[in-house]
Amino acid sequence: MNKLKQLFAIALSAASLAFAGSAMAQTDQAAVEAPDVLVKRISLEVLNTAKADKDIQAGNQRRILDLVEAKILPYVDFKRMTALAAGRFWRQATPEQQTQLANEFRTLLVYTYSGALAQVKDQQLEFKPMRGTAADNEVEVRSQVMQPRGEPIQLSYRLEKLPSGWKIYDINVLGAWLVETYKGNFAAEIGKSGVDGLIKVLAEKNKKLAAGTAAKVEKAS
Secondary structure (H helix, E strand, C coil): CHHHHHHHHHHHHHHHCCCCCCHHHHHHHHHHCCHHHHHHHHHHHHHHHHHHCHHHHCCCHHHHHHHHHHHHHHHECHHHHHHHHHCHHHHHCCHHHHHHHHHHHHHHHHHHHHCCHHHCCCCEEEECCCECCCCCCEEEEEEEEECCCCCCEEEEEEEEEECCEEEEEEEEECCEEHHHHHHHHHHHHHHHHHHHHHHHHHHHHHHHHHHHHHHHHHHHC
């Protein structure tokens, strides 16, 4: 599972991290770009950035977290991702519970993905024909990560067209979709202690991750 999370992290980072320009400029550019063009552009940029950034390569947690918050989040629809992972329970949750759940899930994914950015070393990207067209509301952009050793890592990204541009709402690594990976865990936890119980479990895990990150930052300073 840890290896799978690392692969998801690399996938999301490669699909979501822009290198230059303000957040406003990125949003404007994303709104007019075709989804496959968008993914290819920012994928290549994030790999180049991760390889060149000495702090990321050294595992600087604060640098990585700041990078994730500033550059990755604008390209991901966490609300829809959470709703899909929660399944039918999402519709049963109150608006307040939905907000809390989405926030905790977002935080969990940020910590999960930021922990793997330093794993980007010598990978190269290749892209396959997109499923769907830019005229559609949803598409699947396919690619693979070529490694110095081992088989290529197959990656797919599901994107939706929103007024603000194309947003990622699910990722597939080696045949496993991110939403499905969490869906079973979410359902099991909700079955035991309800939506509030799931929110509590995620919040407690995030506190532990935050404490671990803070300890690493303090040790490195």
